[in-house]
Amino acid sequence: MSKFWQSVLLATAGSFAASAHAVTINFSVDHLNQLGGDLLVAIDFIDGGAPSNSVDLFNFVTDGSLDVHLLEGGASVSGSGFSLTDGSFLNSVLLNLSSASFLNFSWSSDIQPSLGADFADQLAIYLLNPADYYPAQLTSDPLSAHALLTWSLFGSELGELNVYSAIDGSGVQWQASIVSDAVSVPEPSSLAMLVLGAVALGSRKYLRGEVRV
Amino acid sequence: MKTWTKAGLAAAAMLMAPWIAAAPVEVSEVEIIKKGFSLNRATNTFDTLVTVKNTGSQPLAPPFRLVVDSVRPVSVSLYNQYGTTEQGEPYVEVDLPGYVLQPGQSTQVPVRFVNLGGAVTQADFKVIAQPLSAQNSADITVTAKWTEEAGGQAVGEGYLVKVDGATRAVTDQDGKAQIKVPTDAQVVSVQYAPNRFGYADLPTLSAGASALVEVRVSDSGELSEESQLRMDRLQHLMIPRDLGQVVLRFFQNEVQVRADLIEIVELRDPAGGKTKDITELFSIKPDGSIAASGNTFFNAVGSIAGKKLLFAQVLDSAGKTHFQEIPFYISQFKTQGRLTAPPSNPGLDLSGIPVEISVLNTDIAFLSETTADGSFPLPMLPAGNILVKATLQSGGTPYIASGLAVISGNVRVAVTLRGPEDIANNVAPVTTSPL
Numbered sequence: 001m002s003k004f005w006q007s008v009l010l011a012t013a014g015s016f017a018a019s020a021h022a023v024t025i026n027f028s029v030d031h032l033n034q035l036g037g038d039l040l041v042a043i044d045f046i047d048g049g050a051p052s053n054s055v056d057l058f059n060f061v062t063d064g065s066l067d068v069h070l071l072e073g074g075a076s077v078s079g080s081g082f083s084l085t086d087g088s089f090l091n092s093v094l095l096n097l098s099s100a101s102f103l104n105f106s107w108s109s110d111i112q113p114s115l116g117a118d119f120a121d122q123l124a125i126y127l128l129n130p131a132d133y134y135p136a137q138l139t140s141d142p143l144s145a146h147a148l149l150t151w152s153l154f155g156s157e158l159g160e161l162n163v164y165s166a167i168d169g170s171g172v173q174w175q176a177s178i179v180s181d182a183v184s185v186p187e188p189s190s191l192a193m194l195v196l197g198a199v200a201l202g203s204r205k206y207l208r209g210e211v212r213v
Numbered sequence: 214m215k216t217w218t219k220a221g222l223a224a225a226a227m228l229m230a231p232w233i234a235a236a237p238v239e240v241s242e243v244e245i246i247k248k249g250f251s252l253n254r255a256t257n258t259f260d261t262l263v264t265v266k267n268t269g270s271q272p273l274a275p276p277f278r279l280v281v282d283s284v285r286p287v288s289v290s291l292y293n294q295y296g297t298t299e300q301g302e303p304y305v306e307v308d309l310p311g312y313v314l315q316p317g318q319s320t321q322v323p324v325r326f327v328n329l330g331g332a333v334t335q336a337d338f339k340v341i342a343q344p345l346s347a348q349n350s351a352d353i354t355v356t357a358k359w360t361e362e363a364g365g366q367a368v369g370e371g372y373l374v375k376v377d378g379a380t381r382a383v384t385d386q387d388g389k390a391q392i393k394v395p396t397d398a399q400v401v402s403v404q405y406a407p408n409r410f411g412y413a414d415l416p417t418l419s420a421g422a423s424a425l426v427e428v429r430v431s432d433s434g435e436l437s438e439e440s441q442l443r444m445d446r447l448q449h450l451m452i453p454r455d456l457g458q459v460v461l462r463f464f465q466n467e468v469q470v471r472a473d474l475i476e477i478v479e480l481r482d483p484a485g486g487k488t489k490d491i492t493e494l495f496s497i498k499p500d501g502s503i504a505a506s507g508n509t510f511f512n513a514v515g516s517i518a519g520k521k522l523l524f525a526q527v528l529d530s531a532g533k534t535h536f537q538e539i540p541f542y543i544s545q546f547k548t549q550g551r552l553t554a555p556p557s558n559p560g561l562d563l564s565g566i567p568v569e570i571s572v573l574n575t576d577i578a579f580l581s582e583t584t585a586d587g588s589f590p591l592p593m594l595p596a597g598n599i600l601v602k603a604t605l606q607s608g609g610t611p612y613i614a615s616g617l618a619v620i621s622g623n624v625r626v627a628v629t630l631r632g633p634e635d636i637a638n639n640v641a642p643v644t645t646s647p648l
Binding site: 049143 | 500
């Protein structure tokens with residue numbers, strides 16, 4: 001099956017998955033060439049206890065090359081993206097990113113938020129140096145772990161998204177935004193529209209850049 | 214460049230240290246909210262932000278501490294531990310907005326866990342602090358002035374004002390600060406790093422009273438910024454000999470300080486012997502930490518045995534001085550631990566049993582915990598004798614595992630739980646085998 005149709009099917013499946021309190025977040029990072037040629041992108045999903053959650057990562061687009069460095073814990077390849085479950089404490093997707101100036105991807109989850117009695121499940125994204133796993137991009141992360149962002153499945157059904165800023169003048173810029181919060185199952189007629197939309201989106205993303213996951 | 218003498222450090226520390234303050238009490242009227250963990254790959258810690266909200270009607274003043282009440286697995290320890298309570302529970306010192314947590318106000322506390330097994334499955338916290346009620350507090354107005362020899366004028370703004378060692382305010386442009394203090398408070402001090410310092414005894418205070426206190430400041434102090442020095446991968450005071458690089462970081466209010474200049478790094482002898490300047494081994498990394506290659510560092514240390522002290526002093530980008538000394542031991546041998554069932558009760562459930570480990574003639578002591586097969590994770594250990602202890606009650610019978618093991622190479626340590634029958638049968642408490 002071609003990557004194009006894989007992306008169409010994945011986008012369609014994502015629409016189904018987004019039928020009950022699903023949250024989808026789009027992430028993009030630009031000017032990566034300021035950090036040198038090779039980077040590791042770490043996407044960590046850490047289990048905080050009950051309730052159980054999972055995250056689907058999809059629509060990876062970059063003008064560089066992207067391949068899997070390491071899948072850890074409850075991380076697995078899913079279609080042209082990845083699935084992260086909280087089956088282990090630390091669940092990580094580590095991707096080699098070379099010669100890239102930008103990287104975009106999205107993730108979605110039917111979240112079951114923690115209310116604070118237990119720790120919350122949390123997703124965080126980092127840019128690391130492949131040689132030593134130290135942060136390649138320094139950020140305003142209050143934990144000094146230098147996450148680009150954290151998304152804590154806490155409180156509301158949208159979770160708590162914190163996007164940090166660069167503190168080292170590297171020129172790298174990133175953003176993330178919650179783009180959908182479907183709270184009801186789509187009607188069949190709207191499902192058809194979603195499929196058409198997914199086809200359009202998939203073809204646009206496919207044509208925009210090289211995806212090698 | 215100025216380096217600080219031990220005598221100067223000790224004198225300043227007497228009035229800087231929050232642990233000389235009146236003992237804080239456990240506070241029940243707080244809400245503690247836990248969010249998610251981040252993996253900090255540089256420090257190899259799992260970090261989280263804990264929110265503490267004052268749900269009571271009284272302001273809560275420092276010492277304000279988030280205490281780790283319980284944590285699982287027990288092999289987890291705090292990377293940002295500031296001390297332990299009288300009961301031996303580790304705590305994190307909490308930075309408060311405005312130096313006091315008013316009713317309804319919240320603050321966030323970074324908590325960083327190091328652990329042997331790669332997971333933190335559960336952690337609970339409690340808060341100890343100094344509640345300020347109308348019945349136990351008074352108001353003081355502190356005026357900080359230079360000594361007469363230095364001109365006698367007000368010191369100006371930005372000087373830290375401490376009560377019994379806990380920071381409670383900063384001075385305004387007139388060198389003044391108003392503070393609500395417990396009536397049993399004893400000493401107020403004023404400081405501005407790196408060297409401006411003064412203190413005064415407080416008068417006897419009665420509840421609801423107001424008092425004026427004048428503090429004379431001179432440049433006789435030797436003060437670091439209020440920061441903590443930490444060594445990456447240090448756990449239970451040990452760093453492994455095979456570490457690729459030795460990384461040091463200062464944290465101020467739990468935000469990492471970015472070093473701009475390394476003034477000095479030296480190895481000190483706890484017994485008071487010669488110090489060794491190893492500044493040239495260290496360089497500043499892009500994230501503001503300072504690092505040396507593991508090989509050159511350990512070669513400079515020389516003898517692996519015994520307790521070491523590492524002193525570091527850096528300037529940050531604002532020109533402020535940070536210095537501190539930390540103790541450490543070097544661990545070199547891989548070890549594996551296993552608790553085995555007593556011959557008198559071979560079907561005994563061995564999962565989840567806390568195991569105490571201490572290295573004799575050192576400050577190294579920590580807990581581990583068994584998995585279902587009785588194995589328990591151990592870090593690399595220094596050469597020496599370790600004491601291993603575990604206890605269990607089953608069916609009314611007490612079982613005790615306790616014994617010494619010699620660590621002189623990579624070793625597997627098997628400790629047997631023994632009931633009265635096993636002890637009578639001379640079952641060996643500990644056996645070791647090469648790993």
